[in-house]
Each structure stands twice: as C-alpha cells, then as structure tokens.
Amino acid sequence: MVLAGNDEPGEAVMISGDLTTPASVQREAGGQRFFNEKKNITLRQIVHGQWNESISREQMHTLLQRYPNVRYVWTANDHMAFGAMKAAKAAGKTPGEDIFFATVNTSEKVLASREKGNISALGGGHFSAAGLALSHIYAHDSGLPIPKRCSGELFRLITPDTHFFTQLREQAWHEIPFLKMARRTESQCAPHSTNMDN
Known part of the structure; x- marks a missing residue:
C-alpha cells in the first residue's frame, strides 16, 4: 500500500x-x-x-x-x-x-x-488452515509425530502475476502444496507441547 x-x-x-x-x-x-x-x-x-x-x-x-x-x-x-x-x-x-x-x-x-x-x-492465506490441519493428520496417520504448536504464519502478501495469485483466482486448491507448507510450518514448532496442542 x-x-x-x-x-x-x-x-x-x-x-x-x-x-x-x-x-x-x-x-x-x-x-x-x-x-x-x-x-x-x-x-x-x-x-x-x-x-x-x-x-x-x-x-x-x-x-x-x-x-x-x-x-x-x-x-x-x-x-x-x-x-x-x-x-x-x-x-x-x-x-x-x-x-x-x-x-x-x-x-x-x-x-x-x-x-x-x-x-x-x-x-x-488463512483459508489454508484446513488444508494444513488435514496434512498434519495425514502425517500422523503415516507414523510421523503429532505436530506441536507451531509459529508459522498463514498470511502472506498476495501479488498479481504470481503463481499463488493465479491459483487463488482460479480456485485451483489441488495445486496448493499443503504437505510442503505443513513441513515448513513444523520446522518452526516449539520443542515441547502443551495440553492445548494435542
């Protein structure tokens, strides 16, 4: 702006x-x-x-x-x-x-x-919370640890003439790499969890 x-x-x-x-x-x-x-x-x-x-x-x-x-x-x-x-x-x-x-x-x-x-x-980008949640469930079902509380941000700037902008405009949800996003988010997880995290 x-x-x-x-x-x-x-x-x-x-x-x-x-x-x-x-x-x-x-x-x-x-x-x-x-x-x-x-x-x-x-x-x-x-x-x-x-x-x-x-x-x-x-x-x-x-x-x-x-x-x-x-x-x-x-x-x-x-x-x-x-x-x-x-x-x-x-x-x-x-x-x-x-x-x-x-x-x-x-x-x-x-x-x-x-x-x-x-x-x-x-x-x-906060719409992606559901996709990230499902990807965490998938990861857990595959035998990976339960995700801990994470500090990764869901929001990002949305700029025309970018791939992400096109995905949003065309509602191409299947092209958004939720698993990759989940792994990146998990890399920012706290080293311990609380009762609220599980």
Whole structure:
C-alpha cells in the first residue's frame, strides 16, 4: 500500500473488525505496528467496522470529513475495504491513485480489485488452515509425530502475476502444496507441547 503510494508521507486511518475476537485484535495490532514504524506516516484514527461493508462506508465518510487528506487506509477484511472505497469515491478520490487501500482476504471480488490496482496491498492465506490441519493428520496417520504448536504464519502478501495469485483466482486448491507448507510450518514448532496442542 505504501509502496503503491511511492512511500510518500501522509495520513492514515485503520478500519479494524471488532474489539474482542482474536482475529481482529491481532490484525489490528499488526496494522498499528506497521504504521508506528513508518515515521513519515501519521496514523490518525482506528475505528471498528464490525466486518461490515455498510458500517465501514459510513465510518470512512466520517473519517474523510475529519481527515480530508488521508492517503493510506488499512482495513481488516475485504468487505470493509469495499465500503471504505465507496466512501472514498463519493468524496472524489480514486483508489490506487490518490488514496491507497490495504486489506485482508482472498475472495474473488477482492482479487479482482487487487489486480485492477484499486486495492494496493492484499494479505491472505488463512483459508489454508484446513488444508494444513488435514496434512498434519495425514502425517500422523503415516507414523510421523503429532505436530506441536507451531509459529508459522498463514498470511502472506498476495501479488498479481504470481503463481499463488493465479491459483487463488482460479480456485485451483489441488495445486496448493499443503504437505510442503505443513513441513515448513513444523520446522518452526516449539520443542515441547502443551495440553492445548494435542
């Protein structure tokens, strides 16, 4: 997102999901940490769009009235990004040109928006949790040790014109190497397990 904006100084806002779920809290913390590390970007406000497009649209409308020069917008999911982009367009801004959006998810609609450049940065991959879980079950059934708690990340940047992007767009789930991913994840496992791990 910031690279799409030529790393120029500017104001930013965040539209997080909610105040309580781990997915929301952790995504928000990651987004906030990113902006805190960018000395040339001022994070003006964090709001919570409840994962909802219409709520996000109204919030973005208010945020743009409050901060008319906002350049960077981070949202915790694609629905909220769509709402925020609608508000930006209504305010005469062009996503991908004078205002830059980052979001999370891998829906067909958001992949198309990323490919067009309306979304400048897209993260995702948490859908692979089920595939990784099945690969761990397969590994255990094959006589390998039960996987321990792992620190590997499910999320990654999704960039057009890459093999992974094409797999997602074409929903070619059979081409995604879950076993290879599982082995890479297991290499980052803790040396001991807890009751929660088994």
